[in-house]
Amino acid sequence: MSKTKTARSIALETLIRVLQDGSYSNISLNNNLRHSNLSVADQNLATRLVYGTIQYRIYLDYQLHDLIKTKLSEKYLKPLLLMSAYQILFLDKVPNRAVLDEANKLAKQFGRHHSSGFRIVNGILRSLTRRGPILPDKSNPVKYLSIKESIPEWLVKYFIDNWGEKRTENILNSINKPAKNSVRLSSLSRFQDTLSQLRKLGYDPKESGLSSHDSILAHGGVAETSLFKEGKLTIQDEAASLVVDAFDFSGDEQVLDACSAPGGKTVQIAEHLTTGEVTALDIHEKKLRLVRQNAKRMGVADHVKTVAIDARKANEYFSDKQFAKILVDAPCSGLGLLRRKPEIRYTKNKNDLLSLQKIQLAILDNVSRILEKNGELVYSTCTISHEEDEDVVKQFLKHHPDFELVPFQLEKIGTKTGMLKILPDSYGSDGFFIAKFRLRG
Numbered sequence: 041m042s043k044t045k046t047a048r049s050i051a052l053e054t055l056i057r058v059l060q061d062g063s064y065s066n067i068s069l070n071n072n073l074r075h076s077n078l079s080v081a082d083q084n085l086a087t088r089l090v091y092g093t094i095q096y097r098i099y100l101d102y103q104l105h106d107l108i109k110t111k112l113s114e115k116y117l118k119p120l121l122l123m124s125a126y127q128i129l130f131l132d133k134v135p136n137r138a139v140l141d142e143a144n145k146l147a148k149q150f151g152r153h154h155s156s157g158f159r160i161v162n163g164i165l166r167s168l169t170r171r172g173p174i175l176p177d178k179s180n181p182v183k184y185l186s187i188k189e190s191i192p193e194w195l196v197k198y199f200i201d202n203w204g205e206k207r208t209e210n211i212l213n214s215i216n217k218p219a220k221n222s223v224r225l226s227s228l229s230r231f232q233d234t235l236s237q238l239r240k241l242g243y244d245p246k247e248s249g250l251s252s253h254d255s256i257l258a259h260g261g262v263a264e265t266s267l268f269k270e271g272k273l274t275i276q277d278e279a280a281s282l283v284v285d286a287f288d289f290s291g292d293e294q295v296l297d298a299c300s301a302p303g304g305k306t307v308q309i310a311e312h313l314t315t316g317e318v319t320a321l322d323i324h325e326k327k328l329r330l331v332r333q334n335a336k337r338m339g340v341a342d343h344v345k346t347v348a349i350d351a352r353k354a355n356e357y358f359s360d361k362q363f364a365k366i367l368v369d370a371p372c373s374g375l376g377l378l379r380r381k382p383e384i385r386y387t388k389n390k391n392d393l394l395s396l397q398k399i400q401l402a403i404l405d406n407v408s409r410i411l412e413k414n415g416e417l418v419y420s421t422c423t424i425s426h427e428e429d430e431d432v433v434k435q436f437l438k439h440h441p442d443f444e445l446v447p448f449q450l451e452k453i454g455t456k457t458g459m460l461k462i463l464p465d466s467y468g469s470d471g472f473f474i475a476k477f478r479l480r481g
């Protein structure tokens with residue numbers, strides 16, 4: 041890529057790939073940024089433009105819809121209009137005139153020879169700045185919230201059906217706020233030393249309201265520090281950090297982490313082990329490299345073994361009652377991660393919830409055969425749909441009467457039912473579900 045690329049041209053290039061060609065935003069953006077010579081500030085601007093435009097796509101589409109009077113035949117036009125509308129409507133520090141000038145330059149750069157695209161862009165953006173933002177009538181709350189919070193209608197309806205209109209408003213509003221910078225401090229390092237080094241580096245760590253070993257940092261970038269590289273801490277959401285805490289470890293046990301990559305919870309389990317070992321499975325061999333890298337960085341590689349298999353066939357590889365503890369951190373729709381991964385809202389649909397449920401139940405059914413008597417099985421998801429959470433628990437118990445739910449109390453939160461559901465607006469964390477079972481002796 042040439043040295044003349046700007047933050048906006050890189051953002052636009054990425055958005056064309058994501059919105060028109062269906063590429064993943066993080067992969068496209070990282071590729072484009074890696075080959076650029078942008079300053080850190082410009083990299084941040086490009087990142088903000090890409091993720092902001094994707095996050096607010098439904099809202100931005102609505103703002104532009106009535107103003108687009110001609111067919112947008114060139115591929116770059118719609119992404120450029122969306123990205124410019126995002127700047128006009130969300131970035132107070134960038135004057136509208138600057139957005140229009142930049143859009144003009146980009147239209148000339150990305151348009152065909154003799155293209156009149158820049159005139160189209162100019163006309164639409166001028167009309168938008170004159171008219172300002174609009175919202176649909178509140179009489180249809182599904183449509184209103186869908187546009188206002190930029191969430192597909194099926195998902196808004198699903199939220200309202202499950203949590204009512206008021207709570208849905210809170211949840212949707214909260215997931216459009218920036219995600220917190222949470223880190224989990226390794227239990228093998230001295231918390232106070234790590235915290236004081238974070239303070240010295242200007243991260244201003246604050247206590248997490250949910251997890252006793254997580255801190256909330258004032259800004260990102262911690263992966264570049266020696267604290268991260270030396271395994272004193274890792275990047276993990278507060279709610280995700282609670283899953284492993286649901287186990288009662290003795291330290292000498294054999295543990296199975298059935299769906300382990302990239303290994304956030306594998307390393308957390310390994311930190312509890314003395315003579316024990318955690319066997320980390322994943323269906324994708326390639327992803328297990330991340331688990332091994334994580335284990336090495338966090339200084340627990342001696343306690344981690346990786347095996348690439350489908351957890352629905354785990355009993356073909358391991359003997360009956362081989363494990364004292366099993367974690368199923370299942371593949372799921374990720375609806376609890378809407379704040380952190382803005383694309384999830386557009387890529388999932390209602391049918392996914394039931395097809396994922398089948399996989400989740402098949403994994404639980406299979407691994408339940410290799411758990412020892414009195415062993416602990418923890419099931420978790422980073423979603424909040426009942427199909428993948430409470431319904432899975434209900435169906436698993438129906439077909440496995442030898443298992444029971446076990447209440448658990450963690451340092452800052454607990455459950456009397458054995459099931460803990462954290463919605464994304466309660467603590468500003470990811471949405472998570474954790475259920476703990478015991479195989480009766």
Ligand SMILES: C[S@@+](CC[C@H](N)C(=O)[O-])C[C@H]1O[C@@H](n2cnc3c(N)ncnc32)[C@H](O)[C@@H]1O
Nearest residue numbers: 299300301302303304305322323350351369371
């Ligand atoms: C939610 S992620 C796990 C996150 C991980 N536990 C952590 O804390 O870093 C689910 C993982 O399950 C894996 N997976 C999906 N289907 C699987 C299957 N049938 N057997 C084993 N792993 C599977 C995916 O590749 C993905 O890495």
